[in-house]
Amino acid sequence: MFTPLCLDLSRKHGFSVAAVESVIRFYGIRHGSMIMEALNTPTSKYYVRVNTLKTSRRDVLRALKYMGIRAFPSRLLPEAIYLVTEGPFSIKPQGKKVFADKFASESVYVGADLYVPGVKKAPKVRAGDVVTIYSPSDAPVAVGIAQMDGVEMETGKKGIAVKVTRSVYRVPSLRATWLHSKGLIYEQSLPAMLASRILSPKPGWTIVDMCSAPGGKASHIAQLMGDEGTVIAVDRNNRKIEAISTLAARLGLKSIKPLAADSRYLDEKLSGLLGSVDAVMIDPPCSALGVRPKLYYDKSYFDLAVYPRYQRQFFLPAYKLLKKGGLIIYSTCTILPPENEFNVVWAIKRFKLQLIGQPVYYGLSIKIASSYVQKFLPHLHDTPGFFIALFRKI
Numbered sequence: 001m002f003t004p005l006c007l008d009l010s011r012k013h014g015f016s017v018a019a020v021e022s023v024i025r026f027y028g029i030r031h032g033s034m035i036m037e038a039l040n041t042p043t044s045k046y047y048v049r050v051n052t053l054k055t056s057r058r059d060v061l062r063a064l065k066y067m068g069i070r071a072f073p074s075r076l077l078p079e080a081i082y083l084v085t086e087g088p089f090s091i092k093p094q095g096k097k098v099f100a101d102k103f104a105s106e107s108v109y110v111g112a113d114l115y116v117p118g119v120k121k122a123p124k125v126r127a128g129d130v131v132t133i134y135s136p137s138d139a140p141v142a143v144g145i146a147q148m149d150g151v152e153m154e155t156g157k158k159g160i161a162v163k164v165t166r167s168v169y170r171v172p173s174l175r176a177t178w179l180h181s182k183g184l185i186y187e188q189s190l191p192a193m194l195a196s197r198i199l200s201p202k203p204g205w206t207i208v209d210m211c212s213a214p215g216g217k218a219s220h221i222a223q224l225m226g227d228e229g230t231v232i233a234v235d236r237n238n239r240k241i242e243a244i245s246t247l248a249a250r251l252g253l254k255s256i257k258p259l260a261a262d263s264r265y266l267d268e269k270l271s272g273l274l275g276s277v278d279a280v281m282i283d284p285p286c287s288a289l290g291v292r293p294k295l296y297y298d299k300s301y302f303d304l305a306v307y308p309r310y311q312r313q314f315f316l317p318a319y320k321l322l323k324k325g326g327l328i329i330y331s332t333c334t335i336l337p338p339e340n341e342f343n344v345v346w347a348i349k350r351f352k353l354q355l356i357g358q359p360v361y362y363g364l365s366i367k368i369a370s371s372y373v374q375k376f377l378p379h380l381h382d383t384p385g386f387f388i389a390l391f392r393k394i
Contacts, residue, residue, distance in 0.1 A: 009033065013040055014137040018301040019289060026337050031379070035335065038378035039294045042110050045082040045382065046171045049186045049193055051251050052079050053223055063179060069172045076362055077193055079223070085110065087169035091140045095130035098122045098146070098153070098162055102296050105135035108142045109293055111170040114162040122150030122161070131162055136296045142167040169293070183250040188216050191363065191376045191386035195283070195331040196220040198358045198374075198390055203228035205278040208270070208321060210263035210314050213240035215247040215256070217281055217331075222253045234259045234266060267317040279327040280318040284311040286332040286339050290385020292378060308338040312346060319351045319393065328353065328391040335377060335385035344368050344389045353391040363388075 006020040013020070013036045024032040048071070050057045057073055061081060064071040074080035100108060104118020114133055125131055129146045144164040146153075153161040179185045196217050201207055203225050209218040212233035222231045233244045233256050241258045248256040261269045287299055287307050311332075318328055330347075332339050347353055348369055355371040363376035363386070376386040 005029065009036060013037070014135075014139070014295055015297040016299055018304055019287075019297050019299055022304055022336055023289070027335075031377075034379040035377060035385070039289070039292055039385070041088070042085050042169050042171070042293045043189075043378075043382050043384065044085050045190075046085055046110075047074070047080055047082045047188060047190045047193070048174065049188045049220060050079050050081060051184050051186065051223060053227055054182070054252060055184045057081060060179060060184060067177065069174075074190070076190065077197060080190065080193055082190075083171055083174075085169055085171050087167075089166060089168055089170070091132070091143060091166065091168055093132040093140050094143060095132060096123070096125050096146075096150075098125060098131045098133050098150070100133050100135065100141070102136050105133065105141050106293050106295055108133050108162075108164055109135070109168050109295060111142075111164060111167045112173065113160050113164050114142075114144065116153055116156045116159050116161045119153040119161050122146070122153040125150030125153065133162060133164070139295065141295070181250075183252050186216065186219065186247075186251065188220070189384050189386070191383050191388070192216060192331075192333075193220060194360070194362060195281075195329055195386075195388050196224060198360070198388060199279055199281065199327060199329045200359065201225045201229070201279060205229045206232070206273070206276065207279045207281065208232045208234065208266070208273075208277055208318070209281045209283070210234050210266065210318065211282070211284050212258075213243050215244035217283060218244065218256055219247055219251050219253055221281070222248075222255045223251075225255065227253055227255045229255055231256045232259055232270070233257065234261050234263050236260070236262055263317060264313040265317065267320040270321060274320055276323050277321040277326060278323065279329065280322060282311075282314045282318055282328060282330045283332065284314050286311065286334045287336055289334045289336055290376075290378065290387075291333050292384050304336070304338075307334075308343055311339060311343055315347050315351060319353070322393045324393055326393045328393070330389045330391065332387045333384055334387065335375070340375065340387040340389075341366065341368060341373065344373055347391065352394050354394045356390050356392050358388065358390050
């Protein structure tokens with residue numbers, strides 16, 4: 001019944017019809033349309049986590065002010081600060097064309113430079129040319145200066161391909177600052193930080209982060225524990241493990257222990273820890289229909305149907321590893337109920353898990369059984385779409 005409308009919304013927002021129909025089915029036409037409108041744009045506040053093991057929030061804010069970067073303390077989390085997103089600005093196409101992939105174009109959209117791995121095509125481009133960068137949906141997202149020839153952009157492996165001079169939105173880049181290089185800050189959304197806060201990890205705990213890369217939540221957990229205890233940060237391949245190790249080294253964290261493994265079988269890999277782990281974080285691969293900004297989304301009906309079944313495979317090893325009374329924090333960066341509320345109901349029925357209340361609710365509180373989960377919706381909370389549930393093993 002929604003097909004004609006969904007086709008129109010699909011073209012307008014750059015989302016697949018499958019994604020549009022899923023959003024409309026669960027949120028209705030009015031809220032669904034507003035959700036997709038919000039997903040096309042960045043949040044008005046760009047959040048950064050201060051590494052309080054190395055510095056203080058006050059000192060970071062003072063340093064940013066000295067650099068001429070306006071930043072503000074969050075009133076919700078003591079380790080969080082935010083920058084204000086500027087825009088939107090109009091982009092008048094000029095010069096030659098450079099086509100970026102989905103992830104690169106979404107970064108460029110908010111002012112990041114375009115790096116070589118994100119370039120799909122750069123026909124007839126020469127170093128020094130003025131170029132316009134286009135997303136996979138052929139929308140202009142930024143203008144900049146080519147730093148190399150197009151052939152090098154298309155065949156190279158690293159380096160800045162285009163230095164961006166104007167983008168649709170703009171957030172000051174912190175990655176080139178000494179605050180970043182010295183491990184004093186980490187860019188992370190407010191709901192993602194909140195997930196680790198809700199777990200409330202204690203010094204000395206043993207915690208397993210099942211789908212850890214690039215290590216944002218694992219490093220936050222280690223920070224909250226004062227780097228005292230063990231955070232086993234698991235992911236499937238060496239590239240992801242290297243990313244976790246690099247982040248832990250930059251932040252100066254010793255309690256993070258990276259492990260290359262498929263977490264769906266982690267009870268076999270960590271058989272010596274069965275029934276002894278204090279907490280497990282399950283932040284599984286998901287449809288990511290909450291990540292902002294999202295300029296292009298091509299997931300099919302099949303893709304969206306597969307995610308919930310895949311996510312459920314992490315609960316059994318997590319349950320086996322947990323001690324009695326231990327905690328599971330389940331989070332996703334999607335708004336779709338089959339990956340969120342439906343999985344919570346399934347887990348409660350399948351395992352001896354009790355859904356428990358969360359210390360704070362900054363998003364929507366949704367009742368399931370005798371307790372509440374938390375969901376952030378882009379059009380209501382000015383955040384990415386995000387979901388958090390907290391369980392205790394009984």
